[in-house]
Amino acid sequence: MAASETRQSIVAAADDLFYENGFDHTSFAQVAEVVGISRGNFYYHFKTKDEILDAVIEKRLEDRRTMMSQWSSSQETPRQRVALFIRILLTNEAKIKAYGCPIGTLFTELSKLDHPGEDSARRLFDLFRIWLKRQFELMGHTRDADDLGMHILARSQGVATLANAYPNEPFLKNEVQQMLAWLEALEASGNT
Amino acid sequence: MAASETRQSIVAAADDLFYENGFDHTSFAQVAEVVGISRGNFYYHFKTKDEILDAVIEKRLEDRRTMMSQWSSSQETPRQRVALFIRILLTNEAKIKAYGCPIGTLFTELSKLDHPGEDSARRLFDLFRIWLKRQFELMGHTRDADDLGMHILARSQGVATLANAYPNEPFLKNEVQQMLAWLEALEASGNT
DNA sequence: CAGATTTTAGGTCACTTGTCCTATTTCGGG
DNA sequence: CCCGAAATAGGACAAGTGACCTAAAATCTG
Numbered sequence: 001m002a003a004s005e006t007r008q009s010i011v012a013a014a015d016d017l018f019y020e021n022g023f024d025h026t027s028f029a030q031v032a033e034v035v036g037i038s039r040g041n042f043y044y045h046f047k048t049k050d051e052i053l054d055a056v057i058e059k060r061l062e063d064r065r066t067m068m069s070q071w072s073s074s075q076e077t078p079r080q081r082v083a084l085f086i087r088i089l090l091t092n093e094a095k096i097k098a099y100g101c102p103i104g105t106l107f108t109e110l111s112k113l114d115h116p117g118e119d120s121a122r123r124l125f126d127l128f129r130i131w132l133k134r135q136f137e138l139m140g141h142t143r144d145a146d147d148l149g150m151h152i153l154a155r156s157q158g159v160a161t162l163a164n165a166y167p168n169e170p171f172l173k174n175e176v177q178q179m180l181a182w183l184e185a186l187e188a189s190g191n192t
Numbered sequence: 193m194a195a196s197e198t199r200q201s202i203v204a205a206a207d208d209l210f211y212e213n214g215f216d217h218t219s220f221a222q223v224a225e226v227v228g229i230s231r232g233n234f235y236y237h238f239k240t241k242d243e244i245l246d247a248v249i250e251k252r253l254e255d256r257r258t259m260m261s262q263w264s265s266s267q268e269t270p271r272q273r274v275a276l277f278i279r280i281l282l283t284n285e286a287k288i289k290a291y292g293c294p295i296g297t298l299f300t301e302l303s304k305l306d307h308p309g310e311d312s313a314r315r316l317f318d319l320f321r322i323w324l325k326r327q328f329e330l331m332g333h334t335r336d337a338d339d340l341g342m343h344i345l346a347r348s349q350g351v352a353t354l355a356n357a358y359p360n361e362p363f364l365k366n367e368v369q370q371m372l373a374w375l376e377a378l379e380a381s382g383n384t
Numbered sequence: 385c386a387g388a389t390t391t392t393a394g395g396t397c398a399c400t401t402g403t404c405c406t407a408t409t410t411c412g413g414g
Numbered sequence: 415c416c417c418g419a420a421a422t423a424g425g426a427c428a429a430g431t432g433a434c435c436t437a438a439a440a441t442c443t444g
Binding site for chain 1: 358
């Protein structure tokens with residue numbers, strides 16, 4: 001198989017395993033087994049574990065970038081786009097209840113490990129933060145656009161964490177509704 | 193030294209290390225070194241790593257219980273007590289910015305590790321959840337007391353996560369103010 | 385088809401981990 | 415003071431880890 005394809009398979013498998021079991025707790029052997037290659041071959045594609053982490057973060061950045069592009073083309077108003085962001089919680093409900101937020105949990109882990117990849121992981125937050133800020137600016141909230149973005153980002157994080165702790169409750173759906181209501185009320189009070 | 197004192201020292205050191213570096217990433221050797229005892233002695237007090245985890249969670253539960261008792265005796269109204277809960281974020285601002293929420297990050301990690309201690313860790317959430325529910329009931333929000341408790345719990349979690357990601361910003365203080373304002377507005381709309 | 389390059393497999397290495405054992409030291413009660 | 419129990423120290427062990435190496439296989443190129 002071409003090297004790039006194998007590489008993609010590895011990154012995809014590592015992405016899942018890092019999400020489901022954590023970065024530190026995922027071993028070379030596990031990833032190799034999922035991909036169906038030997039540990040030796042693994043080293044041909046990635047020399048260190050940190051290299052895989054970088055590749056996984058890069059993939060996650062790219063995936064989110066394309067997702068946001070689709071949002072931009074499918075939805076007319078910035079409010080509708082922010083609503084799409086909020087609704088990720090519903091779109092990925094099952095996985096979030098099982099493993100939490102892929103961005104938040106990764107950052108939290110790397111932060112605790114004092115891992116150099118912490119900065120790259122923060123860029124995942126930045127991606128949404130800046131995008132959200134832009135949407136709120138377009139909604140007329142130029143002054144506090146960043147605060148609003150951070151606010152909704154934080155709410156999403158908290159909902160993901162507690163939905164992970166209490167998966168068998170309507171909590172997630174309730175909170176999404178509240179966030180959408182908050183967004184609508186915000187629209188009405190726009191033009192700052 | 194008496195066994196119980198050494199045991200306490202071990203649990204206290206493990207509590208800190210689990211918080212700062214994570215449970216999985218903290219080794220017997222590290223804890224022993226902090227406490228100043230040998231690895232062999234360690235095994236005399238705790239036979240497995242899971243036993244230490246249980247003891248740490250038990251200690252955290254106990255610490256929070258006493259904290260909430262003090263809140264109950266120092267503050268008259270339930271609203272003031274909930275305000276104290278919200279203000280933990282400010283009280284522990286430095287540690288939260290450095291390591292996140294000790295309860296949330298522990299649960300998240302154990303969840304990812306598929307560790308049996310996940311259930312015990314959830315009881316830490318339960319402790320606050322039930323206490324908050326009671327306060328909202330006392331405020332007259334009998335019908336949606338649990339939802340309100342979960343809401344403020346989730347907000348706190350989200351704020352802690354993002355404060356950890358962006359420690360050099362006024363974000364945490366801003367959000368605490370917003371949560372307190374939310375609480376005050378809620379009081380006005382009470383008597384459900 | 386033949387040779388060179390890419391890709392893969394499997395084994396080795398040093399290190400760390402949790403667990404466990406045994407010998408020694410410390411300490412409290414008779 | 416002395417002895418038995420409590421507490422400690424230090425090492426041993428198997429298992430798993432990331433990292434690394436070399437030889438074989440697969441693939442591509444001329």
